[in-house]
Amino acid sequence: MTQARSLIAAACLAAAGAVQAQTSTADGIAQYRALLADGNPAELWEIKGEGLWKQRRGPRNASLEACDLGKGPGVVPGAFVELPRFFADTRRVQDLESRLLSCMQALQGFDAAAIAATPFGRGEQANLEALVAYIAAASRGLRFNLPQGHAEERKMAEVGKRVFFFRAGPYDFACASCHDAAGKRIRLQELPNLTLNPGDGVGFAAWPAYRVSSGELWTMQRRLNDCYRQQRFPYPGYASDASIALGVYMGVQARGAVSSAPSIKR
Amino acid sequence: MSDPMRIRAQAQGGGAVVRVLMSHEMETGQRKDAAGKTIPAWHITEVSAALNGKTVLTAQWGTAIAKNPFTEFVVKGAKAGDKITVSWVDNRGDKRSDEAVIA
Amino acid sequence: MQNRREMLTRSAAVAALLAGAGVLPARAQAAYNKAAFEAKSIDDVVKALGIARPVESKDIVFTAPDIAENGAVVPIAASTALPGVKRIAFLVEKNPTTLAGVFDFSDAVETSVKTRIKMGQSSNVLAVAILGDGKVLYAQRDVKVTLGGCGG
Amino acid sequence: MSILPRIRIRIGALALLAGCAGAPGPQDLDRATQAVMQNSFRAQGIATLDRLVQDEVQQACSAETPPPPARAAQLEAAQLASVQWPQDGVYLGDWREGEKLAQNGRGGTWSDAPGVPAGGNCYNCHQLAKAEIAFGTIGPSLYQYGKLRGVADPADPAAAAVVRYTWGKLWNAKAYNACSAMPRFGHQGVLTPAQIKDLMALLLDPKSPVNAP
Numbered sequence: 134m135t136q137a138r139s140l141i142a143a144a145c146l147a148a149a150g151a152v153q154a155q156t157s158t159a160d161g162i163a164q165y166r167a168l169l170a171d172g173n174p175a176e177l178w179e180i181k182g183e184g185l186w187k188q189r190r191g192p193r194n195a196s197l198e199a200c201d202l203g204k205g206p207g208v209v210p211g212a213f214v215e216l217p218r219f220f221a222d223t224r225r226v227q228d229l230e231s232r233l234l235s236c237m238q239a240l241q242g243f244d245a246a247a248i249a250a251t252p253f254g255r256g257e258q259a260n261l262e263a264l265v266a267y268i269a270a271a272s273r274g275l276r277f278n279l280p281q282g283h284a285e286e287r288k289m290a291e292v293g294k295r296v297f298f299f300r301a302g303p304y305d306f307a308c309a310s311c312h313d314a315a316g317k318r319i320r321l322q323e324l325p326n327l328t329l330n331p332g333d334g335v336g337f338a339a340w341p342a343y344r345v346s347s348g349e350l351w352t353m354q355r356r357l358n359d360c361y362r363q364q365r366f367p368y369p370g371y372a373s374d375a376s377i378a379l380g381v382y383m384g385v386q387a388r389g390a391v392s393s394a395p396s397i398k399r
Numbered sequence: 400m401s402d403p404m405r406i407r408a409q410a411q412g413g414g415a416v417v418r419v420l421m422s423h424e425m426e427t428g429q430r431k432d433a434a435g436k437t438i439p440a441w442h443i444t445e446v447s448a449a450l451n452g453k454t455v456l457t458a459q460w461g462t463a464i465a466k467n468p469f470t471e472f473v474v475k476g477a478k479a480g481d482k483i484t485v486s487w488v489d490n491r492g493d494k495r496s497d498e499a500v501i502a
Numbered sequence: 503m504q505n506r507r508e509m510l511t512r513s514a515a516v517a518a519l520l521a522g523a524g525v526l527p528a529r530a531q532a533a534y535n536k537a538a539f540e541a542k543s544i545d546d547v548v549k550a551l552g553i554a555r556p557v558e559s560k561d562i563v564f565t566a567p568d569i570a571e572n573g574a575v576v577p578i579a580a581s582t583a584l585p586g587v588k589r590i591a592f593l594v595e596k597n598p599t600t601l602a603g604v605f606d607f608s609d610a611v612e613t614s615v616k617t618r619i620k621m622g623q624s625s626n627v628l629a630v631a632i633l634g635d636g637k638v639l640y641a642q643r644d645v646k647v648t649l650g651g652c653g654g
Numbered sequence: 655m656s657i658l659p660r661i662r663i664r665i666g667a668l669a670l671l672a673g674c675a676g677a678p679g680p681q682d683l684d685r686a687t688q689a690v691m692q693n694s695f696r697a698q699g700i701a702t703l704d705r706l707v708q709d710e711v712q713q714a715c716s717a718e719t720p721p722p723p724a725r726a727a728q729l730e731a732a733q734l735a736s737v738q739w740p741q742d743g744v745y746l747g748d749w750r751e752g753e754k755l756a757q758n759g760r761g762g763t764w765s766d767a768p769g770v771p772a773g774g775n776c777y778n779c780h781q782l783a784k785a786e787i788a789f790g791t792i793g794p795s796l797y798q799y800g801k802l803r804g805v806a807d808p809a810d811p812a813a814a815a816v817v818r819y820t821w822g823k824l825w826n827a828k829a830y831n832a833c834s835a836m837p838r839f840g841h842q843g844v845l846t847p848a849q850i851k852d853l854m855a856l857l858l859d860p861k862s863p864v865n866a867p
Contacts, residue, residue, distance in 0.1 A: 161569030168577035174467035295687035300712040302705040304837040319790040345575040348466035365762040368698035375694035399571045455610040461539035463602035465575040471616035648788040
């Protein structure tokens with residue numbers, strides 16, 4: 134017992150010393166992130182997603198290898214940094230997730246509406262998250278270059294901008310309330326300015342990401358969903374027009390930014 | 400069924416740096432679900448790493464190892480082409496073993 | 503001595519697993535020390551591990567962030583150039599259970615390990631190294647766990 | 655390739671515009687945005703769809719550029735006129751409760767249970783007590799708020815203007831800045847008058863850690 138007591142005493146002394154050595158908050162957070170960067174659990178989703186892409190699944194027992202993500206059937210590298218974009222076959226502007234829903238339904242025979250209604254992290258939603266991680270990872274290091282050649286793509290960018298600035302709810306929040314200026318933060322989290330290119334691997338160019346707080350892989354749809362939750366808005370539908378329009382707006386603003394997705398986030 | 404581990408093993412200065420990511424909930428047993436019921440602890444208890452079949456490192460883990468655990472260690476005298484095996488067992492008796500070749 | 507022997511008892515679970523994987527342990531493996539992982543103080547962990555009084559040492563290099571942006575994942579690392587270190591244990595004083603993990607090193611690995619732990623609140627964290635001759639050394643760091651996000 | 659019928663209906667408003675000659679004008683895009691907002695959300699828990707109905711402040715402050723100064727002044731006057739001042743004339747509560755409220759960022763989301771009092775969210779955007787290092791910077795630092803404004807005794811008539819302004823700001827931030835990023839805590843019923851009194855104390859009580867040397 135005496136042993137233990139002196140150990141605690143020693144601990145207290147050392148703690149006093151540690152205070153002197155304590156770095157500033159910003160330095161401390163930077164140090165924490167540097168320690169985390171090595172070994173991103175998103176890799177677990179990436180390898181799972183690669184397997185799912187190639188695996189014959191669903192009522193039609195087919196793989197997704199014929200899925201056209203915008204660069205031709207089965208082409209994965211480079212596809213992520215050009216999404217959302219217009220697809221002639223569905224006559225819609227689609228982000229990666231709504232596009233995957235279309236492919237899973239058309240090729241594999243899954244019920245896209247049922248997957249869209251499945252809670253995040255469960256069932257086919259969990260598989261979709263892994264697919265997103267795999268497809269995003271295949272464009273890591275590439276620059277965002279969303280096409281704006283189609284009238285629908287330009288329109289969605291304009292609508293997305295308006296959705297971004299739309300203030301409502303009991304707290305009067307819009308996306309812009311937190312994301313229209315650089316150098317701001319909530320608590321200790323820096324907020325990217327999403328009205329312009331916030332930089333390589335920042336903001337739009339960092340998602341999907343492994344969320345340390347929940348230990349899960351968050352896609353852009355889930356990221357937006359939680360933004361809207363904290364905006365105190367009603368619940369945005371998975372792959373809803375508002376979410377896709379926001380993706381086009383943010384993606385067009387982020388043109389030229391290098392994708393770091395899937396990244397690791399608090 | 401558990402998801403596969405991600406093992407990266409890189410030859411470096413007369414040894415190999417091994418980085419392992421495991422897919423596991425690592426539930427603490429301290430949390431409650433929406434209905435207020437305690438979610439039972441579910442975590443990896445024992446880990447073992449082997450070089451070409453010979454155990455080189457073992458570990459025992461409690462509930463305070465982070466979800467989707469990451470571990471890094473250095474195997475002496477290992478070279479490119481050698482085989483690293485990592486295995487774990489959890490408190491429910493689930494187990495998993497994955498391999499990687501040192502690059 | 504009794505405790506030490508107990509620690510070195512072969513673990514049936516891992517042995518069976520390794521045998522199944524075609525990997526047999528080269529040396530006896532420590533059994534899962536349930537009592538140590540249920541201990542709620544540094545004293546009780548020391549007792550349950552059956553080790554001597556830990557002495558602070560500069561030879562134990564222990565890395566932990568001063569500030570953790572999220573207590574759910576706190577990256578830590580410990581290493582030592584001292585010969586004879588067989589085991590390193592990580593302890594978080596203010597966690598509901600103190601012991602986070604124990605790593606046992608053979609001669610075929612460097613006595614160096616990185617892992618990630620959970621912290622319920624700001625606390626001091628200890629890396630405790632156990633030598634073959636029974637000596638026990640430690641290093642420690644204060645880690646401040648901050649509140650993140652919108653708190654919702 | 656087939657698509658979700660549900661989504662095909664949603665896209666209807668947009669597809670209609672695509673048929674028009676030339677690029678859609680601002681009014682077309684505004685209409686399309688309204689349609690998108692209406693078809694993209696559903697009620698969940700306490701977060702009902704009526705939350706998407708904008709009042710005049712929200713409407714005026716939903717563009718990249720703020721409304722012209724004259725319009726802003728008009729909005730501010732209307733918001734100020736609607737402020738409810740404490741009925742009992744007591745402006746300050748307990749700073750300890752205020753600090754707890756300032757730390758608490760919960761309330762109002764679809765994952766919050768009905769009837770649970772909301773927090774003040776203050777540290778999300780402001781520095782307050784020096785001991786809390788995890789503070790946001792969307793709003794200005796409020797450290798030394800009362801002290802810097804010369805409030806030695808909040809009950810002193812000399813402090814009345816600051817006290818009244820602070821209440822008004824907490825009750826309805828838009829009364830002083832039409833498009834302020836700060837919620838209208840009293841006006842929108844996010845916080846009760848008693849909670850606002852506790853936040854007043856956190857900001858103005860000389861014993862509060864906000865005003866500690």
